[in-house]
Amino acid sequence: DAGITQSPRHKVTETGTPVTLRCHQTENHRYMYWYRQDPGHGLRLIHYSYGVKDTDKGEVSDGYSVSRSKTEDFLLTLESATSSQTSVYFCAISAGGSTDTQYFGPGTRLTVL
Amino acid sequence: QKEVEQNSGPLSVPEGAIASLNCTYSDRGSQSFFWYRQYSGKSPELIMFIYSNGDKEDGRFTAQLNKASQYVSLLIRDSQPSDSATYLCDVPGSGNTGKLIFGQGTTLQVKP
Numbered sequence: 014d015a016g017i018t019q020s021p022r023h024k025v026t027e028t029g030t031p032v033t034l035r036c037h038q039t040e041n042h043r044y045m046y047w048y049r050q051d052p053g054h055g056l057r058l059i060h061y062s063y064g065v066k067d068t069d070k071g072e073v074s075d076g077y078s079v080s081r082s083k084t085e086d087f088l089l090t091l092e093s094a095t096s097s098q099t100s101v102y103f104c105a106i107s108a109g110g111s112t113d114t115q116y117f118g119p120g121t122r123l124t125v126l
Numbered sequence: 127q128k129e130v131e132q133n134s135g136p137l138s139v140p141e142g143a144i145a146s147l148n149c150t151y152s153d154r155g156s157q158s159f160f161w162y163r164q165y166s167g168k169s170p171e172l173i174m175f176i177y178s179n180g181d182k183e184d185g186r187f188t189a190q191l192n193k194a195s196q197y198v199s200l201l202i203r204d205s206q207p208s209d210s211a212t213y214l215c216d217v218p219g220s221g222n223t224g225k226l227i228f229g230q231g232t233t234l235q236v237k238p
Binding site for chain 1: 172225228231
């Protein structure tokens with residue numbers, strides 16, 4: 014299994030609070046991704062990174078920010094959580110980008126009350 | 127039109143039958159195509175990828191690609207109850223932009 018961990022695995026928070034999710038890899042892959050998965054919507058890309066300090070938006074980036082200060086860590090921040098951000102969040106890594114295999118982390122279940 | 131479309135299902139087949147999962151895409155420049163399997167409560171995992179027109183076989187799985195018609199299919203022969211999962215099609219757009227484009231997934235149920 015690819016070395017990807019996500020923390021926390023579960024989190025319950027209240028509307029308006031900041032939340033940070035962490036993705037950590039031990040594979041030294043260049044590309045890292047954050048997705049959310051909701052019933053009826055499949056996997057939707059939030060943000061991705063193509064190198065340290067290099068990030069770009071996905072299709073559902075509003076309300077989210079990311080940072081990547083080291084190759085191995087990619088952080089997703091919800092500045093002020095809303096109930097619509099209740100979801101399962103997956104991190105993925107890839108050596109070669111979108112035309113290469115993605116390896117997914119175990120996921121984080123976030124509930125915003 | 128969505129960039130990548132799949133029938134959400136559920137697709138129900140009896141054990142031992144062939145399951146056929148389909149995916150259509152809009153970007154004619156797409157060059158690589160991936161199928162991921164996701165068991166309930168788990169993360170997606172790659173089962174097949176295909177780059178060239180035609181068929182690619184791996185055990186009980188066959189991926190079929192038709193670029194002219196812009197669809198990619200996954201056939202599962204001798205379906206087993208353990209194949210029951212959601213199957214996600216990933217069709218990255220032309221060029222390695224870094225962005226991934228998944229269909230919403232098809233849920234397969236294999237009944238004993």
